[in-house]
Amino acid sequence: MNFTPKRVLENPHDVKPYPSVEQYMTKQLIVFTPEQNIEEAMEVLVEKKISGAPVVNEDGDLVGMLSEKDCLHVILESRYLNYPASQGKVRDYMTKAVSSISSDKDVVEVAMLFENSSFRRYPITKNGKLIGQVSRRDILRAAVDLSSTTW
Secondary structure: OOOOOOOOOOOOOOOOOOOEEEHOOOOOOOEEEEEEEEEHHHHHHHHHHOEEEEOOOOOOEEEEEEEHHHHHHHHHHHOOOOOOOOHOOHHHEOOOOOOOHOOOOOOHHHHHHHHHHOOOEEEEEOEEEEEEEEEEHHHHHHHHOOOOOOO
């Protein structure tokens, strides 16, 4: 005998969509430029207590990300290659292959992206321009807001 209860199929019109990541993204960002001095950028990361930031060109196009991990190369180069870190630029250390997401993704889609990657943040772009950034903490904030609903 099969004791599986009959499923009640929800009307697709009754299912509430999850909120867009645009509702939870940070819009006031600290950004770096490729030509910015790397030591200056490292000071900003430490002073602002952030683990990374987007790198944009003069047109506002996303061209990279600079993270704490990227900055560790400064220490290694100055120690082992005798390279003067004060002369380095952000472009020399930033990650150029950046995974960005569009603002129309919902918070559950982004939660899955975070779960399947080691990234702490994703830049959000619209037509190639940086419009914001979403972090793991932003998605947790969305989870708290949605805790009264069914995930």
